[in-house]
Amino acid sequence: MATISIGKAWxxxxxxxxxxxxxxxxxxxxxxxLPGLILQEMTPPQLAEWMIDPKRTGLPDIPPGFALASLLGVVLIWFGSLTLFALALRPGISVGEALRLGLARLPVLLGTALLAMFLLAALVLASIVVAVLxxxxxxxxxxxxxxxxxxxVGGVALFASIRLMLLNPAVIDGxxxxxxxxxxAWALTRGCAWRLLGFIMLLTIVSAIASMAAQTIFGAIAGLVGGPGAAQLVGGIAAAAVSTVIQVYMLVMLSRIYRQASAG
Known part of the structure; x- marks a missing residue:
């Protein structure tokens, strides 16, 4: 069983x-x-409204290139997270070495994501079949x-995501x-899943509040100068910047938790 200290990791x-x-x-x-901000700006307004309230209307029409751009954006973000974990787990490594290591291990991370999605889809399909019968x-x-x-299914997905929270550092470090x-990654979180859940929930709440505050404040200031368009753009940039700072701390904390769990 892994022994971890959130305070020490912080x-x-x-x-x-x-x-x-x-x-x-x-x-x-x-x-x-940057990829997250670009995807945010590329998201059609109808799709953004549907994501907030999917029950209100059916799925809106999605531009043909949006799905591909979203996929590329997600892959780029995963690559960036692997690079950050490489920098956090291997002190003294250069940015170039971290980028090369992240690129080399990216196929493994993509493979784990595909396998996890396949298993989840199989579980969803089995549930649908049982409900129909x-x-x-x-x-x-x-x-x-x-x-x-x-x-x-939702509970299983949440539990699996918590048990695999150390997957990225496990991929980049091995x-x-x-x-x-x-x-x-599953073995590393044995016995500490609830503490990791509390940790990620707290950071998620803090990130959401801080990003919303930055978007509101800087968006309002920009709106007074440049109108609604400037408010949306500047507010989005401010929110992305704040979210990125919190994500950096979160990824470094996860790397420290990973080291603690590995030692345990």
């Missing part, structure tokens, strides 16, 4: 970021913040089973393949 992360900020933040801005027997039973199975990396 102290080490603060010291490391203060010492290596000149390496970490340019990589984070270029490979994490029960609905043929008794419609109320099928509806109830569908709701319960939906909650079950030379294992897809299955071995998944097993290693």
């Amino acid at each position: 102290e080490e992360a603060v010291a490391f970021v203060a010492r290596e900020a000149a390496l970490l933040f340019p990589v984070a801005l270029l490979f994490v913040a 029960l609905g043929l027997i008794a419609p109320p039973l099928g509806n109830a089973a569908g709701a319960l199975l939906g909650i079950l 030379n294992q393949g897809v299955i071995q990396s998944l097993r290693h």
Whole structure:
């Protein structure tokens, strides 16, 4: 069972970021913040509204190139996160070496994502089949089973995401393949899943509040000068910058937690 200390990880992360900020933040801005901001600006307004309230209307028309651009953006962000983990886990490594290592290990991370999505899709399909079969027997039973199975699938997905929270550092720090990396990351979080869940929930709340505040304040100032268009752009940039800073600290903390779990 892994023994981890969130407080110790935070102290080490603060010291490391203060010492290596000149390496970490340019990589984070270029490979994490910028792709996310571009995708945000590319998202059609109808799709953004649907993502906020998917029950209001059906899925809107999506431009042909948007799905491909989204996929490329996600891959670029994953590459950036691997590079940041390389910088955090291997003190003294240069940015060029970290970029090459991140690129070399990116196929393994993509493979784990594809395998996880395949397993989740299989679970969803099995749940749909069970709900449909029960609905043929008794419609109320099928509806109830569908709701319960939906909650079950969501719970399984959340639990798996927490148990695999150390997957990225495990991938970048080793030379294992897809299955071995998944097993290693799963084993590292044995006994500390609830603490990791609390950690990630706290950071998510802090990031959301800070990003919203930055977007509101800087967007309002820009709106007074340049109108609604400037408000949206400047507000988005401010929110992305704040979110990136928090993400850097989170990734460095995860690298420290990974070291603690590996030692345990």
